Amino acid sequence: MTSASTPADPAAAPEWILSLSCPDQGGIVYAVTGALVALDATITESQQFGSPDTRRFFLRLQFRTHAGEEEIRAALEPNAQRLDMEFELAPAARRMRTLIMVSKTAHCLNTLLFRRDAGMLPIDVVGVIGNHPDLEPMAQFYGVPFFHVPARPDDKAGAEARMLELVDELDAELVVLARYMQILSPELTEAMGGRIINIHHAFLPSFKGAKPYQRAHERGVKLIGATAHYVTADLDEGPIIEQDVTRVTHAQSNAEFVQQGQEVEASVLARAVRWHAERRVILDGKRTVVFS
Amino acid sequence: MTSASTPADPAAAPEWILSLSCPDQGGIVYAVTGALVALDATITESQQFGSPDTRRFFLRLQFRTHAGEEEIRAALEPNAQRLDMEFELAPAARRMRTLIMVSKTAHCLNTLLFRRDAGMLPIDVVGVIGNHPDLEPMAQFYGVPFFHVPARPDDKAGAEARMLELVDELDAELVVLARYMQILSPELTEAMGGRIINIHHAFLPSFKGAKPYQRAHERGVKLIGATAHYVTADLDEGPIIEQDVTRVTHAQSNAEFVQQGQEVEASVLARAVRWHAERRVILDGKRTVVFS
Amino acid sequence: MTSASTPADPAAAPEWILSLSCPDQGGIVYAVTGALVALDATITESQQFGSPDTRRFFLRLQFRTHAGEEEIRAALEPNAQRLDMEFELAPAARRMRTLIMVSKTAHCLNTLLFRRDAGMLPIDVVGVIGNHPDLEPMAQFYGVPFFHVPARPDDKAGAEARMLELVDELDAELVVLARYMQILSPELTEAMGGRIINIHHAFLPSFKGAKPYQRAHERGVKLIGATAHYVTADLDEGPIIEQDVTRVTHAQSNAEFVQQGQEVEASVLARAVRWHAERRVILDGKRTVVFS
Amino acid sequence: MTSASTPADPAAAPEWILSLSCPDQGGIVYAVTGALVALDATITESQQFGSPDTRRFFLRLQFRTHAGEEEIRAALEPNAQRLDMEFELAPAARRMRTLIMVSKTAHCLNTLLFRRDAGMLPIDVVGVIGNHPDLEPMAQFYGVPFFHVPARPDDKAGAEARMLELVDELDAELVVLARYMQILSPELTEAMGGRIINIHHAFLPSFKGAKPYQRAHERGVKLIGATAHYVTADLDEGPIIEQDVTRVTHAQSNAEFVQQGQEVEASVLARAVRWHAERRVILDGKRTVVFS
Structure with a gap:
């Protein structure tokens, strides 16, 4: 979990799923977790994989945050552009x-x-x-x-x-x-x-x-x-x-x-x-x- | 187990494996077990299968008997000919x-x-x-x-x-x-x-x-x-x-x-x-x- | 399958399930298949097991026959008494x-x-x-x-x-x-x-x-x-x-x-x-x- | 993989295994990957788990870096102390x-x-x-x-x-x-x-x-x-x-x-x-x- 404790209880915050892929390169996890830390997000699940054959990197995160969707997207966008990343963001509760x-x-x-x-x-x-x-x-x-x-x-x-x-x-x-x-x-x-x-x-x-x-x-x-x-x-x-x-x-x-x-x-x-x-x-x- | 009790202890008799196949038809198991009963054999394992596709019947028996190989083969041969059966007989102990x-x-x-x-x-x-x-x-x-x-x-x-x-x-x-x-x-x-x-x-x-x-x-x-x-x-x-x-x-x-x-x-x-x-x-x- | 071919097509005959157990002893399969052969039955499935621990023998047969239930039971009863056998007989089609x-x-x-x-x-x-x-x-x-x-x-x-x-x-x-x-x-x-x-x-x-x-x-x-x-x-x-x-x-x-x-x-x-x-x-x- | 590309080929660098656990809290992954990014490390495998029952967080990373063991430990130590973390560091090649x-x-x-x-x-x-x-x-x-x-x-x-x-x-x-x-x-x-x-x-x-x-x-x-x-x-x-x-x-x-x-x-x-x-x-x- 990556979050500074905040007045609002992070365990009660809405949960999101972020899944992404991009060309494999340095600093991806650091960049993405950094963006989430800045949102006081708590990561509840994380998996990653670098494919040696296609040289792409894959990451899936579940996290809780009181930040809204626009705010989350705004935090991710600069990284997405810099790292040539495709990402999907969805509320975990949405069926x-x-x-x-x-x-x-x-x-x-x-x-x-x-x-x-x-x-x-x-x-x-x-x-x-x-x-x-x-x-x-x-x-x-x-x-x-x-x-x-x-x-x-x-x-x-x-x-x-x-x-x-x-x-x-x-x-x-x-x-x-x-x-x-x-x-x-x-x-x-x-x-x-x-x-x-x-x-x-x-x-x-x-x-x-x-x-x-x-x-x-x-x-x-x-x-x-x-x-x-x-x-x-x-x-x-x-x-x-x-x-x-x-x-x-x-x-x-x-x-x-x-x-x-x-x-x-x-x-x-x-x-x-x-x-x-x-x-x-x-x-x-x-x-x-x-x-x- | 199919054997009349005999003076010689059947559990101590040598064990044999009989595996056979023949065209599927009536009376196969009855004929083969009958031949073994006549040898005072004790059947210790038995499996059978009639193949609907090839219309062949398959039978595998393990049995114990004090009868010798020649005697066993002599008991099986008439059935084998009558039922057009291929069979293999081998001592269970033979590797x-x-x-x-x-x-x-x-x-x-x-x-x-x-x-x-x-x-x-x-x-x-x-x-x-x-x-x-x-x-x-x-x-x-x-x-x-x-x-x-x-x-x-x-x-x-x-x-x-x-x-x-x-x-x-x-x-x-x-x-x-x-x-x-x-x-x-x-x-x-x-x-x-x-x-x-x-x-x-x-x-x-x-x-x-x-x-x-x-x-x-x-x-x-x-x-x-x-x-x-x-x-x-x-x-x-x-x-x-x-x-x-x-x-x-x-x-x-x-x-x-x-x-x-x-x-x-x-x-x-x-x-x-x-x-x-x-x-x-x-x-x-x-x-x-x-x-x- | 164990049956002489008969004028009535055995494959069209009703199918029965026979399951039984009795003290392990010689001649059980021979006796039971003999009784079924006498009814012109065709055995379609057969499994057996002799339990070394309890010294009981178990047999389950599926067979087809034009004989009726009374006739089948009558053929099995003498064997059941002689071999101290408990058996259940049921039409395979009965749910x-x-x-x-x-x-x-x-x-x-x-x-x-x-x-x-x-x-x-x-x-x-x-x-x-x-x-x-x-x-x-x-x-x-x-x-x-x-x-x-x-x-x-x-x-x-x-x-x-x-x-x-x-x-x-x-x-x-x-x-x-x-x-x-x-x-x-x-x-x-x-x-x-x-x-x-x-x-x-x-x-x-x-x-x-x-x-x-x-x-x-x-x-x-x-x-x-x-x-x-x-x-x-x-x-x-x-x-x-x-x-x-x-x-x-x-x-x-x-x-x-x-x-x-x-x-x-x-x-x-x-x-x-x-x-x-x-x-x-x-x-x-x-x-x-x-x-x- | 998380590393800036460097003159020395990171794929040729020695590989290390880092496994750690600490009380679950915000910013762990960000802190650890940040320390590794600073060492020009390339993460090749990463798994993590936050245990709801014991409220501990577990992380295992494999990474490649040209930095030596002392340097890596020096980069991790401040985080370890701050986050109350137990960690083990070992060369992946060491049996x-x-x-x-x-x-x-x-x-x-x-x-x-x-x-x-x-x-x-x-x-x-x-x-x-x-x-x-x-x-x-x-x-x-x-x-x-x-x-x-x-x-x-x-x-x-x-x-x-x-x-x-x-x-x-x-x-x-x-x-x-x-x-x-x-x-x-x-x-x-x-x-x-x-x-x-x-x-x-x-x-x-x-x-x-x-x-x-x-x-x-x-x-x-x-x-x-x-x-x-x-x-x-x-x-x-x-x-x-x-x-x-x-x-x-x-x-x-x-x-x-x-x-x-x-x-x-x-x-x-x-x-x-x-x-x-x-x-x-x-x-x-x-x-x-x-x-x-």
């Missing part, structure tokens, strides 16, 4: 506005809505889009608006236009593909760059594309997995946020792989969404820095 | 004669020799072949003959001929590639069909071929792994025996992936060798049945 | 009637109801009892009757009487304590012997009793866990069905332990309930045999 | 002088010596003490002096005096009990406070004391584990550094628990020793902060 897209399979949606409801995911689910109507009751149970946007093969462009419209109307900061089984156009992924998270039901880069469990079963693997990643134009090639696996045996059918895999998918996706919403994930070229 | 091939990296060899020495691997290591002399002292420490067989690019055939000669001279039943970094010819893998186990330092089918850790690092995966598999003419495509993974982070270098991966490689390879030596692994097409 | 007891915490209930709804748990949830009314909406969403049975300190006996009444009325075969935070009386656990599963939010035998996460946090453990076990009169000492753990760090608070532990609790409990409902769990003294 | 104590079981010793030899553990093994002579050949193979110090029940004090003498003669900074099956006296643990690491073959606080695998087997647990901890006068109650578990089944005997557990024991102990030697472990009351 990220999130739009979830689904098809018919419920397990990922269930986990996201349940955890959000239990206060375990710092997101506001502003809507659920389904290309099928099946999951509307679950959205309703959790009090979330459901939008049925069919993904007709002859009108994918129309469906995507409607999605972007909803992103706009609902002011969504993040789109989560919770086993939404449609491929998005490069235009859409471009427009939403870095703000769409997908769950792929395999341990990437194994079994990219369709029917990964079936192909895993045919190959005779002994572990199956799931991968949460940012969506880019290049299918299943986006930066990986989180992965996990679960053990299977020769005695299990493809259908049993599918069932057992659901738990890992939901768990991996929920972790990725939480870390993204807490601004713990920063892009480092084609990889992610995850300050989990 | 599998194993030849280990290495290059310069010691971790897999160390684990195999240490565990064999500690009585944790039912193998006799009849020799270590190195294409470099570096690991000779370790082989000597464990009292195992070391053979330096250089793998010159201009004389791979000569090196492989020497290997086969050693397999023959040493009467090796199993060859383990313990990070032996040379690709074997289709002729050799053919000649040793199903009796060579390799450890690949990646979670197959991800990162087949060379430098898997480097490619895993570049891809930004969050878990790295290792795969033990039977060697076939098709590189890194052989039937998988065992796999495992370990968690990594963005903060680790490729060199740290290599170090951390060693523990998983050695662990996965040792399990695969143990299960093979205990005749717990049976081929089911391009997959394995593992009665672990 | 176990299950009563879930909760307090205010929803995560275990959510997982059980969701999986049952998705066809992943072979149970019928005949009711949810809550000592608080909080989880009634979730039960309603899944179409399950909810019973509010307050557990007043001054009338625990009354509450337990009402529970037993509901077990009776609803014909429940299994009671699951899904984070039901009340201790049951010895009389109740006795009456329901072996048919109550509890989830304890610690890796037993560590942190028995109250506030296990807090005590784990104070002790500075590096993994936290959960344990599903049968309830006996001796608190947290019942036979363990399943356990698992998740990694934590010094940087996590007790509240974060509680949140992170929920995923393991729900997962462990759901596995235990599935295995119990599939009759894969058999008591072996104070331990369980789990044919998972 | 910790380590004395390993063993009995007859080799697996932990083998893993420590092998990894040290492979450059994977930043320790110098200055000696191995055995209360039995069995492991002398392994020590010799790795070129490490072996001392046979019998632990006679009638002369424990003599044996401990000899140990302390060896610690002194060999200038050992760390003592590792690598399955050394003797209990140390409170006097010895006091004298070596915080510098003895033990591996307990159970998942503490389960199964403290003798024969943990046997008791785990009797209890019917589904996972067995190992715990590396600092030794204090209170047996198996010292601060935990690292723990891990491995899955077991009802079908495994106590002897199989013992064998399977060895891999976890060695792995957990090696991680704990590495983290300690890299000064990643700092005491926070009865718990540890582990900057792994």
